[in-house]
Amino acid sequence: MGSQIAKLWNALDKRVVFTLSLIAAIWIVFNILSGGYILRAENMANLFRQVTVVAVLACGMTLIIVSGHIDLSVGSALGMFGAVCAAMVTNLDIDPHFSVATVLLLGFAVGCVHGSLVHFFNIPAFVVTLGGLIAYRGVTQYVARQSIPIRVEWIKAIAQESVPHWFSIGLMVVVLAVLALSIVQTRKRHTRAQLEVNPVWIDVVKYLLTAGLIIAFIAVMLQGEGVPVQVVILLAVATIISLATRLTPFGHYVYAVGGNRQAAHYSGISIARNTIGIFGLMGFLSALAGIITVSELSSAAPDIGDLKELETIAACVIGGTSLMGGSGTIGMSVLGALIMASIKNGMSMMGIVAQMQKVILGSVLVIAVALDQWSRKARR
Amino acid sequence: MPLLSLQNITKDFPGVRALSDVSLDVQAGEVHALVGENGAGKSTLIKIIAGVWTHGSYDGRMLLDGCEVSFHSVRESENSEIRIIHQELSLVNQMTVAENIFLGDEPRRLGCIDYTAMRRGAQQALATLHSSVRPDQRVAELTIGEQQIVEIAKALSKRARVLVLDEPTAALPEKDVENLLSLIRDLRAQGLGIVYISHKLNEVFDIADTVTVLRNGTRVSQYTREGFDARQIVRDMIGRSLETVFPELKPPQAQSLLLLDHVTLPHPDYPDKDILSDVSLSCSTGEVVGIAGLRGSGRTALLSLLFGVFKGAHRGQVRYGDAAYRPASPADAIRRGIALVTEDRKRYGLISTADVRENLCIASLRQFCTHGVIDHARTNAGCARYVEQLNIKTPSIEFPAQNLSGGNQQKVILGRFLMNQPKLLLLDDPTRGIDVGAKYEIYRFIHTLAQQGMGIIFVSSELPEVLGVCHKIVVLHSGKMRTEFGHGEKTEEEVLALAAGV
Numbered sequence: 090m091g092s093q094i095a096k097l098w099n100a101l102d103k104r105v106v107f108t109l110s111l112i113a114a115i116w117i118v119f120n121i122l123s124g125g126y127i128l129r130a131e132n133m134a135n136l137f138r139q140v141t142v143v144a145v146l147a148c149g150m151t152l153i154i155v156s157g158h159i160d161l162s163v164g165s166a167l168g169m170f171g172a173v174c175a176a177m178v179t180n181l182d183i184d185p186h187f188s189v190a191t192v193l194l195l196g197f198a199v200g201c202v203h204g205s206l207v208h209f210f211n212i213p214a215f216v217v218t219l220g221g222l223i224a225y226r227g228v229t230q231y232v233a234r235q236s237i238p239i240r241v242e243w244i245k246a247i248a249q250e251s252v253p254h255w256f257s258i259g260l261m262v263v264v265l266a267v268l269a270l271s272i273v274q275t276r277k278r279h280t281r282a283q284l285e286v287n288p289v290w291i292d293v294v295k296y297l298l299t300a301g302l303i304i305a306f307i308a309v310m311l312q313g314e315g316v317p318v319q320v321v322i323l324l325a326v327a328t329i330i331s332l333a334t335r336l337t338p339f340g341h342y343v344y345a346v347g348g349n350r351q352a353a354h355y356s357g358i359s360i361a362r363n364t365i366g367i368f369g370l371m372g373f374l375s376a377l378a379g380i381i382t383v384s385e386l387s388s389a390a391p392d393i394g395d396l397k398e399l400e401t402i403a404a405c406v407i408g409g410t411s412l413m414g415g416s417g418t419i420g421m422s423v424l425g426a427l428i429m430a431s432i433k434n435g436m437s438m439m440g441i442v443a444q445m446q447k448v449i450l451g452s453v454l455v456i457a458v459a460l461d462q463w464s465r466k467a468r469r
Numbered sequence: 470m471p472l473l474s475l476q477n478i479t480k481d482f483p484g485v486r487a488l489s490d491v492s493l494d495v496q497a498g499e500v501h502a503l504v505g506e507n508g509a510g511k512s513t514l515i516k517i518i519a520g521v522w523t524h525g526s527y528d529g530r531m532l533l534d535g536c537e538v539s540f541h542s543v544r545e546s547e548n549s550e551i552r553i554i555h556q557e558l559s560l561v562n563q564m565t566v567a568e569n570i571f572l573g574d575e576p577r578r579l580g581c582i583d584y585t586a587m588r589r590g591a592q593q594a595l596a597t598l599h600s601s602v603r604p605d606q607r608v609a610e611l612t613i614g615e616q617q618i619v620e621i622a623k624a625l626s627k628r629a630r631v632l633v634l635d636e637p638t639a640a641l642p643e644k645d646v647e648n649l650l651s652l653i654r655d656l657r658a659q660g661l662g663i664v665y666i667s668h669k670l671n672e673v674f675d676i677a678d679t680v681t682v683l684r685n686g687t688r689v690s691q692y693t694r695e696g697f698d699a700r701q702i703v704r705d706m707i708g709r710s711l712e713t714v715f716p717e718l719k720p721p722q723a724q725s726l727l728l729l730d731h732v733t734l735p736h737p738d739y740p741d742k743d744i745l746s747d748v749s750l751s752c753s754t755g756e757v758v759g760i761a762g763l764r765g766s767g768r769t770a771l772l773s774l775l776f777g778v779f780k781g782a783h784r785g786q787v788r789y790g791d792a793a794y795r796p797a798s799p800a801d802a803i804r805r806g807i808a809l810v811t812e813d814r815k816r817y818g819l820i821s822t823a824d825v826r827e828n829l830c831i832a833s834l835r836q837f838c839t840h841g842v843i844d845h846a847r848t849n850a851g852c853a854r855y856v857e858q859l860n861i862k863t864p865s866i867e868f869p870a871q872n873l874s875g876g877n878q879q880k881v882i883l884g885r886f887l888m889n890q891p892k893l894l895l896l897d898d899p900t901r902g903i904d905v906g907a908k909y910e911i912y913r914f915i916h917t918l919a920q921q922g923m924g925i926i927f928v929s930s931e932l933p934e935v936l937g938v939c940h941k942i943v944v945l946h947s948g949k950m951r952t953e954f955g956h957g958e959k960t961e962e963e964v965l966a967l968a969a970g971v
Contacts, residue, residue: 281846349818
């Protein structure tokens with residue numbers, strides 16, 4: 090029995106287990122301190138709403154940092170794209186579907202320009218995006234010099250509504266089925282290729298643990314108004330990008346380029362395509378985050394997205410992404426964002442003033458990285 | 470009484486015994502060579518002497534001049550006048566020679582750095598080493614040989630009794646090696662105890678007074694100068710006998726694969742200077758062509774040209790298969806079936822953050838894809854096959870690649886390119902800094918590949934291996950072809966003279 094637990098423990102990703110436990114601990118502590126408020130269904134839905142924008146950005150930022158770059162412009166870019174979207178829909182009265190699609194494409198294009206400047210002109214990403222940070226804030230402040238209201242219902246629904254219950258349950262069933270199927274398929278293929286596979290019971294336990302988390306999440310959400318639309322978007326974005334890093338050559342190349350650029354070049358990898366691709370993705374996600382933000386506020390203001398770039402980088406770092414490049418995962422960065430949002434949410438529930446919250450969040454960031462470094466050293 | 474005496478040293482790491490009951494005496498005025506394969510325990514032993522592994526983390530005693538010493542830090546070892554020169558140079562490229570020599574121990578006046586004293590001190594240190602390097606030169610401008618000298622000057626700028634050199638010639642061109650060896654002889658004459666670690670046995674025989682052979686953490690044997698026997702020492706190092714060091718050659722096939730016709734490669738920055746001038750060369754399928762030449766002879770430029778990384782245009786014709794060949798990038802070269810195993814493993818080869826699997830399949834991921842999605846069952850199976858074929862010693866394919874020994878890292882990089890099934894394999898000094906056993910395995914593998922019809926261009930700093938492994942050898946000197954001859958047609962001395970431009 091004891092050895093079986095040890096085997097299971099070895100088959101699990103310890104960092105994920107630890108981080109999930111940490112989040113659970115944060116929730117429980119704040120739940121006690123705030124008199125049982127934080128774990129209520131409606132607050133849980135709120136918490137996941139609060140995490141969305143930073144988590145979406147963190148999905149792209151992880152790839153940027155893994156490949157050895159940084160993007161400081163995402164907060165301002167978010168503001169600019171949000172403001173442009175609002176201006177198109179409200180001030181210029183352009184078709185909302187067309188506007189949203191245009192803004193997303195524009196985001197991708199601006200990101201590609203960042204990537205090209207970094208690659209072809211050899212300007213450090215820090216400088217290119219620092220320029221963006223300043224310039225796009227200016228654009229935001231000009232376009233949204235007077236707050237622009239959003240009146241299109243479906244755009245507002247992105248951040249303010251939840252998906253119908255039947256949709257959440259259906260999606261959950263599909264996800265659970267796909268997950269089970271992929272485990273069975275992987276086992277089959279590995280056996281056919283005469284490779285080692287986990288004992289059946291370990292895969293079953295792993296599946297049950299994952300499924301349990303998913304079911305618990307949906308169950309809690311369904312007790313309130315359901316799963317917020319923006320959270321569904323976040324989960325889709327995180328899942329797609331995370332799978333892409335594992336299953337596509339492009340994703341693997343990001344890690345190779347970040348780990349050793351020269352070796353990647355000598356292995357026949359196109360560094361240009363890779364760099365431009367990840368910055369393009371980052372731009373796209375900034376635009377998406379901008380649309381979610383204006384949807385949330387029902388308007389675009391000059392200061393939207395302010396300092397989001399730093400929160401995003403902090404989320405990635407708390408999730409264990411190395412600023413030296415080469416390592417870090419999407420899932421862990423999203424969990425990093427969730428840790429920050431949970432602490433923020435808990436502190437607000439306890440009535441801690443905003444100024445103090447900042448002091449605590451800053452400390453948490455530094456302590457998290459110190460702990461991470463210490464655990465890496467201990468493992469060696 | 471020995472100057473430095475290690476007695477019954479045993480050092481354990483979790484799961485492995487790195488050193489087991491090793492004893493070693495170094496006399497003043499002696500060069501004591503330490504030889505053994507990678508992983509034999511040489512580095513661990515040095516780290517104990519250097520105080521990296523502190524007193525108490527190992528068993529056994531260390532005596533300096535007959536008094537027991539116990540180092541709790543590197544600083545304490547330095548205070549006992551022990552100087553270590555590590556394999557990887559640790560100079561700051563952007564700083565001057567003088568600043569590097571006194572880094573961390575700058576002469577001061579009124580709390581500020583006294584540059585005059587510093588320059589004077591550096592000048593003296595360099596003069597005793599008969600070096601022409603100037604104290605105010607930037608380290609980045611120096612050759613690797615000169616940097617090595619600066620490193621030694623740095624070690625000797627403070628009083629030293631014991632000097633440990635860990636593979637000091639691994640990165641040195643032939644002529645600098647001779648300088649370094651004569652410098653070591655001088656230092657020996659001054660009464661230093663010198664511990665010398667090298668994979669190159671000819672150097673060891675040239676300079677050492679005593680040779681100690683380590684294998685798997687134990688001291689296997691010790692020889693004094695009169696008793697040196699190359700075959701016996703190699704046998705001791707690898708624990709078995711190498712009947713023939715080089716595997717037998719099979720004749721190549723006749724089909725032409727690569728042809729360089731009067732190729733000239735102007736220097737991209739200085740158009741009037743040629744890196745290669747008028748080089749003609751051919752390689753058939755199944756043929757191993759050796760390129761002998763010193764560093765800077767244009768040998769790496771030749772491979773860069775063929776792999777699409779050379780920046781600049783060339784004159785003359787290159788034909789590959791039956792068409793003119795001009796690759797624009799490594800990606801282009803790889804697509805056409807050319808692979809390059811680079812000289813600098815750390816810089817151009819290994820992805821240190823990734824595991825063995827990732828390092829193996831990164832150049833061939835597309836062939837494992839169905840509809841753009843990687844099939845991990847196939848990558849795993851492919852990697853497992855190459856780990857077995859190349860005899861890569863790794864606990865699993867998910868093991869961090871940077872924790873492998875040098876020889877196994879090199880095999881991983883070789884495997885990476887073989888996964889693309891290349892037609893022409895370019896090897897740039899593939900056995901540099903790896904142990905004898907792994908070298909032999911790489912030679913054997915080269916021959917297996919040649920028999921399967923692959924054309925191979927083999928560049929090496931070590932003449933015996935070029936002469937032993939290749940069908941045909943081309944000697945380069947300052948970008949010019951000195952000669953071309955077949956296997957067994959010339960002796961090492963003749964080739965060395967040609968390569969050195971004599």
